[in-house]
Amino acid sequence: MLIKDRKFVRLLEQPEIEKALRRLARKINADYRDKNPLIVAVLNGSFIFAADLMRLLGKNFRISFVKISSYEELESTGNIKQLIGLNENIFKQDVLILEDIVDTGKTMEKMLDKLTELGPASVEIVTLLRKDKHDALKDRIKYTGFQIEDRFVVGYGLDYDGYGRNLKEIYQLK
Ligand code: IMP
Numbered sequence: 001m002l003i004k005d006r007k008f009v010r011l012l013e014q015p016e017i018e019k020a021l022r023r024l025a026r027k028i029n030a031d032y033r034d035k036n037p038l039i040v041a042v043l044n045g046s047f048i049f050a051a052d053l054m055r056l057l058g059k060n061f062r063i064s065f066v067k068i069s070s071y072e073e074l075e076s077t078g079n080i081k082q083l084i085g086l087n088e089n090i091f092k093q094d095v096l097i098l099e100d101i102v103d104t105g106k107t108m109e110k111m112l113d114k115l116t117e118l119g120p121a122s123v124e125i126v127t128l129l130r131k132d133k134h135d136a137l138k139d140r141i142k143y144t145g146f147q148i149e150d151r152f153v154v155g156y157g158l159d160y161d162g163y164g165r166n167l168k169e170i171y172q173l174k
């Protein structure tokens with residue numbers, strides 16, 4: 001399938017994704033049965049995953065959406081990342097970070113740093129997809145939908161230059 005200017009092939013079909021979500025939801029519901037967790041979903045990529053997973057979770061779950069903005073700081077050479085949109089007080093709260101995909105793990109590391117500073121009772125990570133080439137986060141991700149090879153993917157919320165987010169299946173760069 002052509003998306004913008006590149007050819008993609010199907011990697012995961014709708015029923016497989018649904019099945020993975022049911023499996024994740026079963027575990028998460030069981031683990032948080034007696035808690036009132038706050039899901040912190042990272043925009044934009046996680047919006048479809050978040051909407052579908054949220055509807056499989058119990059009434060004790062809340063959700064909030066955040067964004068990671070990166071901008072070049074004038075004085076330094078580093079790329080500073082900022083967490084925007086977290087309006088909830090997460091002090092002593094059980095937090096579940098929700099991501100579409102963990103690639104290098106840099107985004108998740110930053111999220112963990114920022115959220116941990118705010119004194120939550122617990123922080124766990126749930127990601128739909130995972131490209132396993134990072135070590136730091138290996139044992140830190142508690143809930144994974146699919147482990148995939150290191151190829152660019154689109155669909156089900158994930159984009160290629162803004163396109164492909166509304167595809168119901170997940171495609172991989174050919
Ligand atoms: P990181 O390398 O783990 O920090 O991933 C950063 C972000 O890059 C993810 O949250 C995704 O939004 C995006 N990303 C990584 N790999 C892919 C991909 O294969 N397709 C689309 N977006 C991706």
Ligand code: MG
Nearest residue numbers: 042043045100
């Ligand atoms: Mg993302």
